[in-house]
Amino acid sequence: MYEIISKQVIGNDLRRIEIYAPVICSKAKPGQFVVVMPDEKSFRIALAIAEINATKETITLIFKEDSISAKKLGNLWIGDSALAVLGPLGVPSEIDEFGNVLCIGHEIGVVSLLPVCRALHKVGNKVISVLGTETKRNLCLEPQIHLCSQKSYVMSEDGSTGKRGYISDALSKIFEEQEINRIYISGPLAVIQEVLTIIRDQNVMTRVLINPLTIDGFGICGSDMIKIDDQYKFVSVDGPEFDASQIDFKFLEKREKSFKK
Amino acid sequence: MKHIFENIQPLTKRIKSFCEAFLGLKKNQAVLEAQRCPQCSQPTCIEGCPLGVDVPGFVRALREKENLKALHRIREQNSLAGICGRICSAPCQKACILNNEKNGEPINIKMLERFAFDHGRSRIRQLFNAESSNRNNHKVAIVGSGPSGLMAASVLVELGYKVKIFEAFYLPGGILRYGIPEFKLPKKVLDEEIAYIESLGVEIETNCLVGKTQTILDLRNRGYEVILLAMGSSAAKTLDIKGSDLKRVYFAQEFLMRLNLTNDSQSIAIQPSGFLGDKIIIIGSNAMAVDCARAAIRFNKKVVVVYPQTEADMDVSNVELKCAREEGVQFEVLVNPVEMLSDEDDSVKAVRCVRMDFADKDGKGSWKVVPVKNSEFLIEADTVILSDKVISNSLIAKDIEGLKINRDSSVWVKKDQYATSVDDIFAVGGVVDASSSFIEVLSQGKKAAEKIDSYIQEKSKNDKADI
Numbered sequence: 001m002y003e004i005i006s007k008q009v010i011g012n013d014l015r016r017i018e019i020y021a022p023v024i025c026s027k028a029k030p031g032q033f034v035v036v037m038p039d040e041k042s043f044r045i046a047l048a049i050a051e052i053n054a055t056k057e058t059i060t061l062i063f064k065e066d067s068i069s070a071k072k073l074g075n076l077w078i079g080d081s082a083l084a085v086l087g088p089l090g091v092p093s094e095i096d097e098f099g100n101v102l103c104i105g106h107e108i109g110v111v112s113l114l115p116v117c118r119a120l121h122k123v124g125n126k127v128i129s130v131l132g133t134e135t136k137r138n139l140c141l142e143p144q145i146h147l148c149s150q151k152s153y154v155m156s157e158d159g160s161t162g163k164r165g166y167i168s169d170a171l172s173k174i175f176e177e178q179e180i181n182r183i184y185i186s187g188p189l190a191v192i193q194e195v196l197t198i199i200r201d202q203n204v205m206t207r208v209l210i211n212p213l214t215i216d217g218f219g220i221c222g223s224d225m226i227k228i229d230d231q232y233k234f235v236s237v238d239g240p241e242f243d244a245s246q247i248d249f250k251f252l253e254k255r256e257k258s259f260k261k
Numbered sequence: 262m263k264h265i266f267e268n269i270q271p272l273t274k275r276i277k278s279f280c281e282a283f284l285g286l287k288k289n290q291a292v293l294e295a296q297r298c299p300q301c302s303q304p305t306c307i308e309g310c311p312l313g314v315d316v317p318g319f320v321r322a323l324r325e326k327e328n329l330k331a332l333h334r335i336r337e338q339n340s341l342a343g344i345c346g347r348i349c350s351a352p353c354q355k356a357c358i359l360n361n362e363k364n365g366e367p368i369n370i371k372m373l374e375r376f377a378f379d380h381g382r383s384r385i386r387q388l389f390n391a392e393s394s395n396r397n398n399h400k401v402a403i404v405g406s407g408p409s410g411l412m413a414a415s416v417l418v419e420l421g422y423k424v425k426i427f428e429a430f431y432l433p434g435g436i437l438r439y440g441i442p443e444f445k446l447p448k449k450v451l452d453e454e455i456a457y458i459e460s461l462g463v464e465i466e467t468n469c470l471v472g473k474t475q476t477i478l479d480l481r482n483r484g485y486e487v488i489l490l491a492m493g494s495s496a497a498k499t500l501d502i503k504g505s506d507l508k509r510v511y512f513a514q515e516f517l518m519r520l521n522l523t524n525d526s527q528s529i530a531i532q533p534s535g536f537l538g539d540k541i542i543i544i545g546s547n548a549m550a551v552d553c554a555r556a557a558i559r560f561n562k563k564v565v566v567v568y569p570q571t572e573a574d575m576d577v578s579n580v581e582l583k584c585a586r587e588e589g590v591q592f593e594v595l596v597n598p599v600e601m602l603s604d605e606d607d608s609v610k611a612v613r614c615v616r617m618d619f620a621d622k623d624g625k626g627s628w629k630v631v632p633v634k635n636s637e638f639l640i641e642a643d644t645v646i647l648s649d650k651v652i653s654n655s656l657i658a659k660d661i662e663g664l665k666i667n668r669d670s671s672v673w674v675k676k677d678q679y680a681t682s683v684d685d686i687f688a689v690g691g692v693v694d695a696s697s698s699f700i701e702v703l704s705q706g707k708k709a710a711e712k713i714d715s716y717i718q719e720k721s722k723n724d725k726a727d728i
Contacts, residue, residue: 023474037431043522084431084468215518216439218429218470219656220495222512237656254508254607 001081002036005058012137013065014108015074016050022057024049024087030115031093031209031241034059035217037084038076042069046212046236048112049088050141059087062111062140089217090240093207095119099126099181102174102204103149104167104195106132106187110141112209112240113186114148120184121148128174129153132167132191136160167191168198180204185244189256193249206244212236213256227251267580276559276588279443283347283584286369288326291376295324298368301358306370309356311704314338316353316370323373332381335374340415340458341408341703343382343450344437346375348548349700350578382453396462397421399717402485404471404657407435408699409690410491411455412706413713414463420714424463425485429470436493436691439521440514440549442556472660477686486720487685487713490672491706494691495654502544504601505647508608509538513549513648520556538643542567542612544598545648546575551582553646554590564590565640569597569617570630576698593640597632601645611639653695661686671695679709680716687713 006018024034033048045067051060065074076082093116101120105113110131121127129149133139134157142161146152153170154162163169174180183199185192186209199206212235214224219234226235227248233239268284269275275282286294298320306316315334322331335342349371354360357367399422403410406428414424432438434451459465469475471488480488495514504510519536541557543550546568554564568575572582572594586592595617604610616636619628653671658664665673665682672681672688679687689709690702697705 023469027474043519086429086431086468086470087473089470089473215515215522216429218473220654221515221518222495223515227506237659251506254506257508257607 002083002085003081004076004078005056007076007078010062010140012135014062014138014140015065016060016062016140017073017076018053018056018058018060019082019085020057021059021085021087024085025052025054025057025059028052028059028088029092030095030119031112032088032090033112033212033217033236033240034061034085034087034089035214036061036073036082036086038069038072039083042072042083043067044084044086044215044217045069045073046089046214046217048115048209048211048240050111050114051144052115059085062108064108086217089236090212091238093119093241095123097124100178101125101127102180102183103127103129103145104132104183104185104187105129105145106167106191107134107138108140109185109187109191109209109211110139110145111186112211113184114141114144116184116209116241117145118148126150128178128180130155130167130170130174131162132156132187133161134158167195171195171198175199175202183207184209189249189253192244196244207241208244208247210235210240210242210247210252212240223255225255269584272587275444279556279559281447282444282555283580285379286372286376288380291323291373291380292326294369294373295320297359298324299358305356305358306353306368310338310353311700312339312707314353314374316368319377320368320370320373323377328377328380329384331373331377335377338707339703340461341411341454342374343378343454344408344446345700345703346371346373346378347446347450348441349374350576350698352700378450396423399423399487399721400425400483400485401487401489401713401717402427402471402480402483403489403491405429405435405491405493405690405692406433406455406465407491407493407690407702408437409493409702409706409709410435410489411458412703413489413491413689413710415458415461416707416710417713418458418462420710422714422717426463426465427469427471427475427480428465428467429474431467433465433467439518442517442520442552444555444559445552472657477661481685486717487687489679489709489713490657490681490686490688490692491690492654492657492692494651494695495656502598502601504603504609505645507601507603507645508606509643510601510609510645510647513543513545513553513646514651516553516646517549517556537562539563540642541565541644541646542598542640542642543646543648544568544612545646546570546577547648547651548577548581549651550646550648551575551577551585551590553648555585555588557646558585558588558590562644565593565642566590567593567596567598567612567614567640569595571595595630599637602639609642609645611641612645613637613639651691651695653692655692669695677708679705679712687716 003020008016010016035044047061050062065071103117127149129152132155155165183206212224214236215221219237224235229246319331319334351371353370354367360367403426406426418424540563543566557564596614600613602611616633617630620631689705
């Protein structure tokens with residue numbers, strides 16, 4: 001069973017849980033995710049693996065309680081178990097020595113960014129991070145990102161943490177100061193698209209981490225379909241990381257909104 | 262003598278719930294139906310059944326009111342009798358000698374099979390020794406617990422192998438659990454069938470996606486000599502109709518999976534996302550399309566099934582079509598959807614269709630279904646479910662070096678051998694041919710198990726010779 005080892009409330013509706021999952025822990029790589037089912041009557045939720053603890057054989061998940069199933073997961077106590085945890089799923093991020101890497105994350109998007117940042121830092125890249133949020137209570141993993149970044153910027157709309165402003169405000173300064181060799185972006189589609197518009201002229205390889213809308217987690221249902229370079233792919237099978245220049249964002253937006261009122 | 266028993270839940274009851282729509286035969290009906298069987302000296306029904314079930318044998322037992330014996334006779338060839346009695350397309354009935362204009366209706370073999378299961382299942386364990394006595398030390402891993410995987414496992418375990426099924430979902434059953442609605446195949450029946458297969462000695466590991474949670478190499482290291490791929494089919498990666506990328510256009514798999522993933526089927530109706538609209542169009546002609554339609558109608562929606570061919574070309578039984586019609590599903594046959602139209606919010610609002618008809622264009626008698634000129638019309642819809650595209654689920658191929666994949670994404674296998682391009686890997690069912698019917702998949706599972714047996718025997722003989 002997938003026992004909850006520790007649990008924390010880390011912000012507005014943000015929960016951090018550590019789950020005992022030795023097999024997943026031994027296989028997981030940066031960029032991968034799991035599908036969690038809190039109980040029999042819940043839907044399956046796809047969540048990025050935020051941290052792996054090989055000694056304790058645990059994985060850490062951070063999620064927003066924005067659905068009934070996510071609330072059920074958040075309501076599990078230490079010692080309780082989740083009914084099912086499937087993973088690690090998706091293709092791991094390609095980690096190499098790229099040089100100066102810019103990692104941009106917005107609110108809950110920082111969760112999938114952290115393992116990638118850490119791995120990039122570990123192989124010797126100079127990581128510059130920009131975290132954006134509406135307010136401090138919506139942001140998580142700020143200290144962890146700081147630890148694996150040579151330089152980090154935190155931008156909040158209300159000025160409650162870091163500097164008052166938007167991610168875009170920090171970007172021009174960063175591009176002035178150094179040459180960037182690779183960019184990673186994770187967050188809501190609107191933020192990703194806004195950032196992409198700003199950095200378009202820089203002509204830097206940009207990778208986007210997409211949150212899969214999958215039911216099964218391995219491409220059977222088709223709900224996480226994405227259009228890459230005019231070809232249909234599945235986020236859970238071919239992603240969750242894609243080359244930004246190849247993503248059809250209009251298609252992705254429609255798919256995402258299909259599941260919202 | 263002609264008996265056709267169709268015991269169905271009353272309409273008012275069945276359209277409000279997900280309880281099983283078709284009821285089984287009553288005892289006296291089963292005996293009467295069994296008595297109609299002429300017990301042919303050369304039974305065509307056995308030839309018609311891809312599994313070769315001894316139909317006259319089990320029907321004879323039912324005639325003598327020996328339900329347990331009948332079930333035992335079926336299980337000699339088919340370990341999923343209860344499921345077959347509910348969802349099989351019954352090719353045996355088509356082959357029945359009584360199936361002609363002179364004699365009338367064929368024997369209702371499917372319902373008799375179901376009767377044997379329903380009335381014999383509680384006592385079946387009296388008849389067999391669960392643990393096969395001739396165990397050997399050879400281990401076989403099966404990836405996927407759908408029909409082909411379960412069938413192959415039951416045959417292999419009876420041949421003495423140590424068999425373990427690896428299933429990615431938290432409960433076994435594959436498409437039987439997540440792709441078929443409760444009113445057609447109750448989960449209780451599926452659970453009983455799986456429990457029976459487990460009692461034979463088959464182990465099942467759930468929450469394990471082979472290729473990710475366990476790699477093929479891991480399985481080999483764990484001592485599995487053969488790995489059988491039985492992952493079935495998945496949604497196609499193509500959307501051919503213009504506008505099919507609009508909001509509220511779903512795949513049938515997606516819809517049925519959402520429906521089946523929660524035990525409480527009603528929860529789909531109260532989903533916060535408002536997954537379904539009120540006017541639903543289902544595009545497709547297979548059993549999955551009708552399943553989606555009948556499920557949607559139970560949520561009090563207006564449902565239209567659109568299909569470009571004739572009703573006779575639909576891959577669905579007449580009884581099921583009749584049932585769907587009674588429940589309120591509308592069928593638009595010889596109608597081809599050409600475009601989905603959107604509203605200002607990019608949601609689907611209607612489907613533009615064109616009427617089809619037969620035409621002998623070249624005058625050579627090759628009649629084909631072609632669009633009728635100026636016959637375009639709109640069907641209003643706020644949800645569209647696509648059910649015509651299913652492909653083999655060969656996603657695992659990414660994680661298996663050297664596994665040859667065909668253009669249609671199915672796994673390449675040697676004809677009738679089920680052996681893939683990798684020496685110790687076999688493949689069966691939807692992963693090899695996504696268009697296979699349920700009974701064909703079962704038959705393939707059985708044959709693949711026999712091929713695996715020959716492969717392992719041959720290999721151990723060679724290994725001994727080398728020593």
